[in-house]
Amino acid sequence: xxxxxIYLALAAVFGLFMAWGIGxxxxxxxxxxxxxxxxxxxxxxxxxxxxxxxxxxxxxxxxVTKTIRKGIIDASSLAETxxxxxxxxxxxxxxxxxWLLIASWRGWPVSTTHSIxxxxxxxxxxxxxxxxxxWGKVGGIVLSWVVSPLLAGTxxxxxxxxxxxxxxxxxxxxxRAKRYVPFxxxxxxxxxxxxxLFKGLKHLALDLSTGQSYLIAIIFATVIALxxxxxxxxxxPNRKAEKRSHYFTVERVFAVLMVITACxxxxxxxxxxxxxxIGPVAAVFSIVQEGEVGQASxxxxxxLLLGGLGIVVGLATYGRHVIATVGRKITHLTPSRxxxxxxxxxxxIVLASSTGIPISTTHTLVGAILGVxxxxxxxxxxLSVVGRIFVSWIITIPIGGTLAIIFFYILxxxxx
Numbered sequence: 001x002x003x004x005x006i007y008l009a010l011a012a013v014f015g016l017f018m019a020w021g022i023g024x025x026x027x028x029x030x031x032x033x034x035x036x037x038x039x040x041x042x043x044x045x046x047x048x049x050x051x052x053x054x055x056x057x058x059x060x061x062x063x064v065t066k067t068i069r070k071g072i073i074d075a076s077s078l079a080e081t082x083x084x085x086x087x088x089x090x091x092x093x094x095x096x097x098x099w100l101l102i103a104s105w106r107g108w109p110v111s112t113t114h115s116i117x118x119x120x121x122x123x124x125x126x127x128x129x130x131x132x133x134x135w136g137k138v139g140g141i142v143l144s145w146v147v148s149p150l151l152a153g154t155x156x157x158x159x160x161x162x163x164x165x166x167x168x169x170x171x172x173x174x175x176r177a178k179r180y181v182p183f184x185x186x187x188x189x190x191x192x193x194x195x196x197l198f199k200g201l202k203h204l205a206l207d208l209s210t211g212q213s214y215l216i217a218i219i220f221a222t223v224i225a226l227x228x229x230x231x232x233x234x235x236x237p238n239r240k241a242e243k244r245s246h247y248f249t250v251e252r253v254f255a256v257l258m259v260i261t262a263c264x265x266x267x268x269x270x271x272x273x274x275x276x277x278i279g280p281v282a283a284v285f286s287i288v289q290e291g292e293v294g295q296a297s298x299x300x301x302x303x304l305l306l307g308g309l310g311i312v313v314g315l316a317t318y319g320r321h322v323i324a325t326v327g328r329k330i331t332h333l334t335p336s337r338x339x340x341x342x343x344x345x346x347x348x349i350v351l352a353s354s355t356g357i358p359i360s361t362t363h364t365l366v367g368a369i370l371g372v373x374x375x376x377x378x379x380x381x382x383l384s385v386v387g388r389i390f391v392s393w394i395i396t397i398p399i400g401g402t403l404a405i406i407f408f409y410i411l412x413x414x415x416x
Contacts, residue, residue: 003415004288007086014093015281015303016310019274021100022112023314026273026361027053028104028322031262031315033369035323037338039258042320050312052263056270057308058301072117072141073124074132082287087411088123088404089280095119095403096276099396107321108392111360115400116276117141122401123408141359148348148359149367156344156371163336164375168247177253178232184339185228185260189221191347192264224260231256247334254335261342268349269361274307281306325385332380333369340375341368363393 031045040048078085096115103110117138124132163184167176194217197208208216232253241248281303333341345361345368352359366389373381 006415007090007284007288010090011086011093011281011284012306014090014097015277015306017097018093018100018112018116018280019277019307019310020314020317021097021104021115022273022277023049023053023311023316024104024318025100025108025110025314025322026112027266027269027311027315028109028319031266031319032109032323032325032365033265033333033338033342034258034262037255037258037333037335039255039335039338040262042323045262045323046312046316046319048259048262049266049315052266053270053311053315054308056267057274057311058304059271072120072134072137073128074134077128077132083415084127084412086284086287087408087415088120088127089283091123091404091407091411092116092119092400093277093280094407095122095400098403099399103392103396104318104321107325109322109325109362109366109389110392110396111145111362112273112276113141113360114145114393114396116280118397118400119404120280121397122404125401126405127408127412144352144359145363148352148364149370152345152348152364152368153371153374154344155347156340156368157375159344160337160340160372160375163340167250168336173247173250174237174253177250178235181232181253181257182225182229184343185257186221186225188257188261188264188343188346189224190217191343192267192350193217193220228256228260247336251335254339257339258335258342261339261346265342265346265349268346270308270311271350273361274304274311277310278303278307325389333372337372337375341365341372344368344371 027049031040031049034040034048035042035045093116096112096119099115100110100112121133121138166180167173170176194213197213197216235249235252235256237249238252245251282300285300285303342365345365348364348368349359349361352364366386370381370386
């Protein structure tokens, strides 16, 4: 194939750019509740994200990648002209990356999943034909964008109400927080580890039975809960601060839990959203390698590493803009509210990742934050900020598609 090395180099560069955009925009969402509730600092958020986003992308990123790569368009008609698909995937990566750069600069939390799917649909319509898009599959993905915020919002609403009932509304909230928060830590660790074992580690060929997976998840969650309990038991009441804020020490207990859920959210996000950057890269790599449009191709470890690296650099260099919007402007977050939003969102994301549906982390987390806000009444939510976020969601698919069409014709002109 002519220009094979150039195609691979461009795929790597554009994939890295797209992964940077995910870090700048989407990872900011994953960390926003923790930073917004002041459970962790921006610097700590970057370190947590670096470790857990990278781990999620590399260990558990393979499943969703399959849907992004070959579920949305029927590429069988390109068997004679595999270069067309290469131009399309490169154009899609560049289009999504450019839109994420603009959105992150403006502080808009848009969906990276929307961005790449919109771009791939745009290329398919221009390069193959309207009928090449698997509209049924796209419909299912679009439906998940409605279902995931609702599910995350409902879970978060229920979690925060349980916190209010068990801890915050009682006469001895600190005693109860120290008693019950380790159970919430167990729940968070159990959900993350169980779905990771079931779906995320498939390509490591561990061959664990269902019973073994449950046992490992229970042991892991128990260990994490016990470590959390050690830190929680060391927290002493601060009477002076409690005169200003009645729940000051209670929220410090929840801050320990927020660190756990931040790690889980970062892992869940890495496993789900790395596909947005590396799915098209994997497609280009397999075409160049095999010289034809194949329906199945394995995701090489270097491609997962590339995605993980780009995500971490994006958050470190540009993530603070979106963190400010999601973490501080939608509703006032405290560690107890932030925990409920983060665990609700992470559970939804990990469940979706395990079924191979590429849902939007952004939609899920914003839905979860709205759920927590609703637990305090509609007046607790800044509806003007929510309105701007919704508008940025709606325009993402058409903008991604339009940019992809432009870049597709430019690439075709240069190489074709």
